[in-house]
Amino acid sequence: NAGVTQTPKFRVLKTGQSMTLLCAQDMNHEYMYWYRQDPGMGLRLIHYSVGEGTTAKGEVPDGYNVSRLKKQNFLLGLESAAPSQTSVYFCASSYYTGNTIYFGEGSWLTVV
């Protein structure tokens, strides 16, 4: 049982480049989330999805886009990377809100 899987685990980007982070879950969860974690700050919600084909903005959505074409996958895109987007990104999923939340292992992104 893989749980929540994120790829890639590490990436270095140049300013202005684009990339996509992939999150996959095999627990048939409805809700999926993308967070970023920065030193001295709690996890902050970027975007989330309450089901296949739906997405919504979280606390810090600027500079990111997401898609959930399949229930098991949630993609996070950076269209034009900026140094301020250097962070650790976590994907998570839960059956519904109010249920246990499961996290991926994180993706370390550096923008130079």
Add this chain to the structure above:
Amino acid sequence: KNEVEQSPQNLTAQEGEFITINCSYSVGISALHWLQQHPGGGIVSLFMLSSGKKKHGRLIATINIQEKHSSLHITASHPRDSAVYICAVPHYGGSQGNLIFGKGTKLSVKP
């Protein structure tokens, strides 16, 4: 919107000590999460509780809904308990909705 405060920010203990980590929040909730983040970065859910107390092995989580406060206790601490412990509550209170996370308590247990 809820605000979450954890204390202490950092905690160093000797192996075997009893550990307490505190979490306070500002808007009434009926579900609170405790998470553990390992030094390698992975985050796992330890507890989700809405009242009273839950126990799993050497970990005990308590919550006082009226006082808007929760504690995580570790009995007979061990170096493998070294991690960051994070509490999270629904952003707008209640039991549903997206979570807001505390900044975490970094625990280091020395042998």
